[in-house]
Amino acid sequence: MINIKKLKISANDKELVDISFKISTSTALIGESGSGKSLTLKALLNLLPNSLKYQNEIDCSFELNYNTIGFIPQNPFTSLSQMTKIKNQIFCSDEKKEEVFKLLNLSLDILNKYPSQISGGQIQRVVIAIALSRDIKLLLLDEPTTALDLENKTNIINIIQDLQKQLDLKILFVTHDIDSIKDICNDIVILKKGKIIEFGKTIEVLENPTNDYTKELINSTFKNKEFRK
Template structure:
């Protein structure tokens, strides 16, 4: 079984500590927090994308090689993630057979390869981005608010697609979002982050049903309001 253990991940700006967290990823995991909580810093630190002005210390262990070929990344805004002047076919870096294979995985036909991004819907673009990530032999998929720019129908479709992919391909996922509702059914573990610190973590259903921290309770209440999230 794949696993990643982030024993220490610390990001500093001069003397100010912006992020100081440790957690394990052994199942599908959600990292939840409001804007400014440290979610984006965590992603950038894991992907080695932090600006040089920040100092980063990290100790990460995994039972597979964490490198370019094993990690896939789905960014927040699908509309700015592809070159607008390049056809989809040229935005893949793999052979034709692999393109066809991964497009099938995300329920797209090969006709999209001859299109420019502007000729596709938001949902189709997001599926293309997921297909590009899958064109490598990834074992770990990072998702940064991947449904924020989509309408409700496409949001639900993408969530279901990600859920099916992580089961079929047996990959680890870290789903970063402020929206608990979008991950409550696909992430088995949940990590709540605030001001660069983890304040609560555990089994998703257990945390949602019996939160111990006031911040978690506030997030749950603001997300679900009168909805029954325990179903």
């Protein structure tokens, strides 16, 4: 379990995030734009700008660093260099490349191709392969299905489910897509203006929300578009 006892982020004495939550197996982080989801991910990745003050207390059986955390960004199409072959964008041994490509059902021929030569679904799986090129223990996902069509979205969700079981990964899944988290995330955290306003087992919260804001999120059509105000 990863116990984030206290995560606080501020700028110019203005509090942006002040939360505490646990990742027992898989947790979904949901809220409108500006709720603090992206800041939370950046804090865990140690990518916050120097202009922000950051305080974090974590109880975890392993150290959270580059070697133990994998990250899947929102837009896989902009995370790869279009001028570089795939094999030169995965920094690990050839044996490890073959291992993760086999795990993700990717042809090794893709290693010698450029991103523009493969499909959107293949690009997403390549990005996942990059995240798995190290022996990570925590996988952070930032809206991983946003740029995909329904078929590829379903495939990626199934892949993430399989990886979680096979590799025993802890997962923090930021998304607006209810269909995505129902089958992957055991727990859900609802954020509003940098605070947690509701949390619990995913199915229980989605079926019986106690907070009006949570009800509004669930009733909105954010399975098709981002919930905004």
